[in-house]
Amino acid sequence: MRTLRLLLEKEFRQIFRDKGILPIIFVMPMIQLLIMPLAADFDVKNINLVVVDRDHSTYTQQMVTKIASSGYFHIKGYYTDYAPALHEIEREKADIILEIPAHFETDLVRENKAEVYLAADAINGTKAGLGSAYLNTILGDFNNEIRMKWLPAKATAAGTIDVTSSNWFNPNVNYRIYMVPGILVLLVTMVGGFISALNIVKEKEIGTIEQINVTPIKKWQFIIGKMVPFWVIGMVDFTLGLLLARFVYGIIPLGSLLLLYGFLSIYLVALLGFGLLISTYSNNQLQAMFVAFFFIMIFMLMSGLFVSVDNMPAWAKMIAQLTPVTHFIDVVRMIVLKGSRFEDIKMQFLYEIAFAIVLNGWAIWNYRKTA
Amino acid sequence: MSERAIVCKDLTKRFGDFTAVNHISFDVDQGEIFGFLGANGAGKTTAMRMLCGLSYPTSGEASVAGYNVFKQQEDIKRNIGYMSQKFSLYESLTVKENIRFYGGVYGLSDKQLKEKGDELITKLGMEKEAKMMVGSLPLGWKQKLAFSVAIIHQPRIVFLDEPTGGVDPITRRQFWDLIYDAAGSGITVFVTTHYMDEAEYCNRISVMVDGRIDALDTPANLKQQFEAASMNEVFYALARTAKRSAD
Known part of the structure; x- marks a missing residue:
């Protein structure tokens, strides 16, 4: 125990004397948490629309006003011909063209039927798809409104199925609410993953590891001595992030904090074991850095942070x-946003414990005092 | 203690086809200063690493402080001190913190650490530097400190791998005073060096050539045997026979 205490004393002193590492550990993640959720917004807004109006009637005026007032569209141009509108799309100034044919109003009134055409720039598929869908809804709405005016009594007689949906856990479908917990996980992962990956290898580079290897310090003592300080840092980082989420984004965990921290503590053991494992395999910090970077990229893109794992x-x-990151992002979202309880996340707990055992066991096994 | 500090018989280390250390045999008595000489690449460091329990021997037999180098590395580590070519105290810890860490790791109590630490600092005349970061000390001071820390737990044997490389002559002289003190207190000193004047200070020396020990005796006997005026000449005579190129 005394050896462990001495090791911890040494590690903490070294970390807190490293003036370069402290801002990386504590300031950078907070700045990222302030910036990234605001930018990483998958809501489709600001769709640029050009209108080709060949009719110039009251109805087309009303229709375009309705579209503009929806908040999703910017009317970028108003033409009487198709060619200049297409040119706007070619110049990337517009996303969708709404073409209203001549005699739109007359057709609508006389024949009780009229058509409009939509052309969307599908390079950004999400924008094109969602934009067209929004536009369809708005036009459908508009359609109902004018029918209401003409035949108030008969409007609903046709008997349509009305779908009413309610959004649970995130009633305003605010993307930020979804992203903040995920980004928080990512930041804890990056800080913990990198500093642990670089640590043992740094001692290899300066040569102090040889001196450690020739002392009676046991392997597990050395690894635990390395892990505990980073574990504490991970806990502090997560707490800072949670406070930031509370005060900046107004996200208050619905579930139990104890459960959240319980899971975090196991996750950190797994993550740091992973970093230390990289450290035991690398010969210098550059190597460790690239390997850690490689894996953290995979974690970022495949953990369900941006793209739902269900779609893969x-x-x-x-x-x-x-x-390990996938399960943690899952659990943090579940506990923070849905208030999930232990029974709901049992499986993830098991996964994380397995990761912690395997990665740390592997790191201790691969760290050789005698080569 | 009449027991031998190091007993080594046909100790060999191979890396693939390359035989770094080739059947070396020697004994070192308790309290002796044993010089371990050889050109760069002759296999000194490899041999020393095996004796310290840092590296598994390929074949042969050896015991250090009575413990087997194949099976009892961790027992060996409790009974030796080691100072490597690379400076290995923590530069971002102070002199006192380094003493506390390394002494504590060898099981010294807080009281012992305080006593030994103060004694060591006084002996090195580093009272003013005690609270300075080790990284800010001059090399010579660092080396003297590293040696003192390596023997703070009064080990049976201390292994020194080129401890005075890059150090000025006056500091080297002081360093050897420390070595004599240590030997006087019963610690066996196993030292590698490239300075032939330092070789003269040893009780006995061995000279490694291409992984073998080609000569082993007191400096006086070796000079006589090779009809040389100085250890320098002895070393030249032996090292010239090397076929392996230095790395």
């Missing part, structure tokens, strides 16, 4: 399941 092909799901 089977093989990618497998990879996603094999990263």
